[in-house]
Amino acid sequence: MNHQEGIDIACQGAIQPKGCVVIGKKELLYVPFLNIYLLLAHNFLVDRKDHEKAIHTMEDIAKRMAQRKVSLFIYPEGTRSHSLEPNLLPFKKGGFRIAIDGQYPIVPVVVQNYSNVYSSTLKKAPGGTIKIRVLPPISTKGLASADMESLVERTRSAMLQTLLDISLDTLPRAAEDGKKED
Numbered sequence: 001m002n003h004q005e006g007i008d009i010a011c012q013g014a015i016q017p018k019g020c021v022v023i024g025k026k027e028l029l030y031v032p033f034l035n036i037y038l039l040l041a042h043n044f045l046v047d048r049k050d051h052e053k054a055i056h057t058m059e060d061i062a063k064r065m066a067q068r069k070v071s072l073f074i075y076p077e078g079t080r081s082h083s084l085e086p087n088l089l090p091f092k093k094g095g096f097r098i099a100i101d102g103q104y105p106i107v108p109v110v111v112q113n114y115s116n117v118y119s120s121t122l123k124k125a126p127g128g129t130i131k132i133r134v135l136p137p138i139s140t141k142g143l144a145s146a147d148m149e150s151l152v153e154r155t156r157s158a159m160l161q162t163l164l165d166i167s168l169d170t171l172p173r174a175a176e177d178g179k180k181e182d
Contacts, residue, residue, distance in 0.1 A: 001109040002088055002159060003075035007118055009034075011111050011132055012073065020071040023061065023095065025078075044072070046094065058094045062101035072098060076155070082121050086113040086167035088160050091152050100148060105137035108159045113167040131166045135159070 001012060012022075022043040029035045029045065038045065044064075046057050065072060074095040081089050099106050110133045115121070117128040135158055143151060 001073070001075055002111055002163060003077045003080050004083060004111065004114065005080055005118060005120055007114075008075070008080070008111065011130060015109065015132055015134065016073055017071070019069065020073050021068075022073045023098075042068075048078075054094065055097075058097045059101060062098045062104075065098070065102055065104070072104075076152075082119075083113065084115045084119065084121060086160075086163045088156060088163065091156050093148060093152060096148050096152050096155070097145070099140045100143050100145060100151065103140055103143075105139050106151070106155055107137045108135040108155055108162075109133070110135065110159050110162040110166065113163065133162050133166055135162060 001008065021041060022038070024038065024043065024045055026045045026047045028038055037043075044057075044061050046054050048054055061072070072095065076091040076095050077089040078092040079089065081087065096106070098104070112131040114128075114130045116126070117130055118125045138151070138155055138158070140151065
């Protein structure tokens with residue numbers, strides 16, 4: 001799922017199916033209440049400061065997912081974008097490595113840009129409705145590490161197009177008579 005603000009967790013909670021755990025950065029253990037959820041739900045945590053250790057953790061997660069029969073919920077951007085316009089940050093490769101190693105399909109989830117509903121950057125929260133779209137699964141059957149870049153790009157491209165499509169009504173608009181707004 002794309003990652004915009006801290007309230008993404010509410011969007012995630014609205015759609016996350018049973019048997020699905022989260023992968024997050026180890027530093028989340030220092031966030032009160034969230035740390036309790038992460039531990040009790042047996043989510044996966046990665047030390048992103050140690051690249052070698054993170055790679056080994058990703059390989060281990062692919063195996064543990066099969067053993068535990070769980071799916072994995074990730075934010076491929078790796079951090080919140082705080083974007084005021086529909087856009088995606090570059091994707092991290094860890095989740096894609098796991099998908100390829102385990103031959104798990106990727107199910108992209110796109111949340112519209114909701115800076116018109118909540119924005120920590122603008123310090124506003126007028127409220128409203130947020131659209132979420134679940135895209136068709138992207139198969140990883142038969143893919144290997146050499147296919148990772150194209151898988152990342154294909155997934156990001158599909159998510160970005162959907163983000164633009166479902167965020168149209170949140171973009172600033174020109175006046176009805178064709179004049180630009182001041």
